[in-house]
Amino acid sequence: MHILVTGGTGFIGSALVPELLKHGFSVTVLTRSEQPLRAGVSFVQSLDAVRSPVDVVVNLAGASLAGRRWSDSYKAEMVASRAGFTETLVRWMRAQSTPPGVLISGSAVGFYGCSRDQFFDETSPAGSGFSAQLCQAWESAASVVEDDMTRVISLRLGVVFDRNGGALTEMMRSFKLGIGTWMGDGNQWLSWVHRTDVVRAILHLCADAGAKGAYNLVAPRPVTHREFCRVLSARRPTLLSLGLPAPIMRVALGEMADELLLKGQRVTPHRLLDAGFDFRFSSLDSALIDILARSKR
Numbered sequence: 001m002h003i004l005v006t007g008g009t010g011f012i013g014s015a016l017v018p019e020l021l022k023h024g025f026s027v028t029v030l031t032r033s034e035q036p037l038r039a040g041v042s043f044v045q046s047l048d049a050v051r052s053p054v055d056v057v058v059n060l061a062g063a064s065l066a067g068r069r070w071s072d073s074y075k076a077e078m079v080a081s082r083a084g085f086t087e088t089l090v091r092w093m094r095a096q097s098t099p100p101g102v103l104i105s106g107s108a109v110g111f112y113g114c115s116r117d118q119f120f121d122e123t124s125p126a127g128s129g130f131s132a133q134l135c136q137a138w139e140s141a142a143s144v145v146e147d148d149m150t151r152v153i154s155l156r157l158g159v160v161f162d163r164n165g166g167a168l169t170e171m172m173r174s175f176k177l178g179i180g181t182w183m184g185d186g187n188q189w190l191s192w193v194h195r196t197d198v199v200r201a202i203l204h205l206c207a208d209a210g211a212k213g214a215y216n217l218v219a220p221r222p223v224t225h226r227e228f229c230r231v232l233s234a235r236r237p238t239l240l241s242l243g244l245p246a247p248i249m250r251v252a253l254g255e256m257a258d259e260l261l262l263k264g265q266r267v268t269p270h271r272l273l274d275a276g277f278d279f280r281f282s283s284l285d286s287a288l289i290d291i292l293a294r295s296k297r
């Protein structure tokens with residue numbers, strides 16, 4: 001099986017690609033930069049260079065949401081590198097003499113907007129705000145290629161945790177100095193997922209011929225930011241715990257502070273659980289035990 005991964009050099013892609021190779025798949029990674037040679041992986045810088053046929057496309061490319069302050073021009077880049085690029089990808093897929101049978105395309109739990117009290121599953125409507133609009137545009141661009149030949153899956157990802165990158169590395173900085181922190185009042189929800197389960201779920205959805213549409217890719221047990229601080233402090237003892245004041249975060253980070261950090265969403269992976277997917281890391285504690293143990297090696 002030949003799998004094309006866009007954004008395959010990123011935090012999720014760098015864990016996914018080795019696992020695809022282990023399963024015996026041949027992998028092409030679409031990247032904007034030169035990459036060192038790697039057995040089994042073909043790196044290409046344009047879709048025209050992709051060897052046909054491709055069986056599955058995993059679409060993860062996009063300018064980081066946490067990468068910079070959300071100026072109008074950076075917002076345009078976040079949209080263009082996801083929805084805009086996906087439109088190009090879908091046109092390329094349609095132009096193939098044997099179109100790929102599956103498109104697994106990124107999205108995020110930001111699709112639902114933010115709420116302190118609602119419980120979101122895949123039947124919940126889209127919310128409001130920049131992240132929600134971005135996810136809707138991204139999912140719509142991917143869905144265009146859905147037909148009898150190609151099934152399309154949108155992965156509504158929660159905050160992906162692992163060592164060496166991603167949100168957890170940032171969230172652990174103060175803990176390394178002995179200070180446990182949460183953001184704002186800490187009562188907002190954090191729908192997280194271990195990167196290992198992200199990779200396993202992608203393989204699961206790829207193999208399940210009946211899987212299509214949106215899937216929430218979050219662990220079954222979301223936590224509040226205060227709970228996150230409590231669970232991590234039990235594994236990485238701290239001298240004190242405190243909340244980072246919301247007004248300061250808003251001044252420092254702008255709109256991103258509310259959308260990504262101060263407000264949250266409580267999301268359940270209803271469809272994955274229904275499909276019999278078995279999360280290896282359902283509780284935050286089990287995920288942190290694994291990640292912290294591997295960080296020491």
Ligand SMILES: NC(=O)c1ccc[n+]([C@@H]2O[C@H](COP(=O)([O-])OP(=O)(O)OC[C@H]3O[C@@H](n4cnc5c(N)ncnc54)[C@H](OP(=O)(O)O)[C@@H]3O)[C@@H](O)[C@H]2O)c1
Pocket residue numbers: 006007008009010011012013030031032033060061062063064065077081106107108109157158159160161166167
């Ligand atoms: N990690 C999370 O917690 C999380 C949560 C929700 C949703 N997601 C979504 O899932 C996708 C994968 O996540 P990730 O954490 O692996 O992301 P990542 O580490 O930021 O990697 C994304 C990849 O996209 C490419 N890219 C970056 N900026 C780009 C631009 N301006 N134009 C085109 N391509 C660009 C880069 O590949 P090259 O430099 O090789 O081109 C990069 O390796 C992302 O789209 C992200 O929004 C992630």
